[in-house]
Amino acid sequence: MCLPKDLKGVAIQRIVVIVGNILCLNFGIMLGITPAHLRLYMDEKTPLVHVASKEDASRTYGYLFASAAVSALICSLVTQRFGPRVVLLLSGLLQIPSWFCVHFAYDIVHIYSSRIFGGLAAGATVVVLPIFIAEISEESNSGSLITTIDQWRTLGMLIGFLLGQYLQYEYVSVVAVCISCAFTMMFPFSQESPYFYMRKGDVPRLEKSLRWFRGVRRISDRNRPEFLRELDNFKNNMEKRAIVKTNVPQPYLWKVALFTLVLIVGAQLSGIFVILAWSDEILANDVFVCFSPDASAMILAFVQFAATTITVWLAPVFRRKMLLFISAFICGCASICLAICVVTEVKGQLQWVASGLLLLHIFFANLGLYPLTSLIPSEMLSTKLRVRWTSISWSLSWLITFILIQFYHYFSSMIGLHGYFVIFGAACVGVALLALFVLPETRGKSLEEVQQIMGCGTGLAVAEKDVPQGGKIHLERY
Structure with missing residues (x-):
């Protein structure tokens, strides 16, 4: 069944937001599984070579949030230079080694490494994902799309608690890395934000990005009044950028x-x-x-x-x-x-x-x-x-x-x-x-x-x- 022209863009935006929110889902899963896994690491049946202490447990959480603080601080420079889509792709790639570190860990240092990778991805995601969603969506649905970020984070925490308590330890990281790979395979097909190309002064890529996010596929659809109006607004603002201060x-x-x-x-x-x-x-x-x-x-x-x-x-x-x-x-x-x-x-x-x-x-x-x-x-x-x-x-x-x-x-x-x-x-x-x-x-x-x-x-x-x-x-x- 073919969607009406004015709904194609909305559907595309929602699909992209869902794929982007997989990053938040993965972050929530890591938060959710940690209490159960720390109890396992501190038990005599630990999968690690040594039983973890309370200090090790606090460092496991600490490194997650400390690395998130570092990532959030530096991602502004990367976002301005390379665009929010690139930062989100890097965040997805960082989540994959974080779960590999959990799966193959035999020392608490490997668990620290997993939390550092996960924290770097999370710190960038919470800063950049709202910006990316705001720039690709239309004003009518921007608010509801941005608020889904925390919905997916809390869903991930709920799933994480279930996985940590009821799924065998070796399989938890397998499930999570499959989710990370799903994001990494799907998100590259998205376009960069049209606002990023506007800031760079790249009109052809701006128009291509805007057509993609507004569901304009056919050449005849490019004459739609609402699309032309929005494209003209982008071009006008680009000109103002060059001549007005x-x-x-x-x-x-x-x-x-x-x-x-x-x-x-x-x-x-x-x-x-x-x-x-x-x-x-x-x-x-x-x-x-x-x-x-x-x-x-x-x-x-x-x-x-x-x-x-x-x-x-x-x-x-x-x-x-x-x-x-x-x-x-x-x-x-x-x-x-x-x-x-x-x-x-x-x-x-x-x-x-x-x-x-x-x-x-x-x-x-x-x-x-x-x-x-x-x-x-x-x-x-x-x-x-x-x-x-x-x-x-x-x-x-x-x-x-x-x-x-x-x-x-x-x-x-x-x-x-x-x-x-x-x-x-x-x-x-x-x-x-x-x-x-x-x-x-x-x-x-x-x-x-x-x-x-x-x-x-x-x-x-x-x-x-x-x-x-x-x-x-x-x-x-x-």
């Missing part, structure tokens, strides 16, 4: 940098990765005492996936500010109340309160807080600023996560488990206040409208480089 005040640049930093770092400080990394201890200590750590982790993984799936439905129709405020505020309040439960050592019949608060925290962290960290910057920042500030923000957030996980026992001995939940709650409340009082509403608004709301002015154009002049700086539009 608009100075942008530095206060505006600092404002968008601060918004992006608080949004991404605050969402990461909600502590989801810390809770799941040390699930064996956190879920068995004062929180889910009625369930085994494995059952508790499965419940949390399912709640995460359900929340991100709901976000995919809500994002196109719900106000960004309101969704972010509600999710962050409830998530923060639940975390602080959970800290109180831990301090007061709630037991017996009231234990369900602590369990419910943790589920509430996990649900609302994934309902809007995490997914919107990818969506809002894509609607608020031009591409060059978006790559730069999101890479810096994600790098810092991964670094903080690395510190909280790597030195979990040290910090928990000082501030206790309740101290961790207080930190998570304070970070979420901070994001909620940002959303309520300062963050502009981005749904249904063009980039120029959002920039005007933030005090940047009108008539933005581009300069090939950011060159400070008289206290101002040139801003690249795309």
Whole structure:
């Protein structure tokens, strides 16, 4: 059955997004299998030559997030030079040796290597994939497509918990590497973003890319008014890039940098990765005492996936500010109340309160807080600023996560488990206040409208480089 002309492009975009999201699925699987595999490595029946220690376990998680921080920091330069598609292809290739290291590992060093490769791929993916999706999609479906990133990550974590608990160790990496190879075989057939070719001034490749993503196959379809209109807009912006330069005040640049930093770092400080990394201890200590750590982790993984799936439905129709405020505020309040439960050592019949608060925290962290960290910057920042500030923000957030996980026992001995939940709650409340009082509403608004709301002015154009002049700086539009 042949799709209508106006639906061909939408179908192509969704297929490309699904293939790209395999990267997030693989990252989630690696996160999901790690608790079960670490228990195996620390058992006398370990497949390694030596039984792993708790320090080895913390390094396994630590190297994953530390390498993600490094990758997120450097990928902005690679993306600007070679394009987001190339970075995503490299991320897919890095995931393959990460699973080979798991399959053939006989020493804990090999497990470290697998996490380093996986972290490098994940750090680049979380920065570049939202940008790639925003640039290939149309405004009508961009929001729903970007929010699928976290849906696939949480699906991967759910699958990872199932594989780690119920599939034989030797076969887990085989399944995961097959998924990585599927991405590596399919994604090269996608085109590069048309915005990348526009920034490079390559008109023939720009038109070819735009035709591919809009489903324009026949020569007769190239005269479709909507396609010609969009192509003319690209060419006009390319000309503006060459001849127009608009100075942008530095206060505006600092404002968008601060918004992006608080949004991404605050969402990461909600502590989801810390809770799941040390699930064996956190879920068995004062929180889910009625369930085994494995059952508790499965419940949390399912709640995460359900929340991100709901976000995919809500994002196109719900106000960004309101969704972010509600999710962050409830998530923060639940975390602080959970800290109180831990301090007061709630037991017996009231234990369900602590369990419910943790589920509430996990649900609302994934309902809007995490997914919107990818969506809002894509609607608020031009591409060059978006790559730069999101890479810096994600790098810092991964670094903080690395510190909280790597030195979990040290910090928990000082501030206790309740101290961790207080930190998570304070970070979420901070994001909620940002959303309520300062963050502009981005749904249904063009980039120029959002920039005007933030005090940047009108008539933005581009300069090939950011060159400070008289206290101002040139801003690249795309």
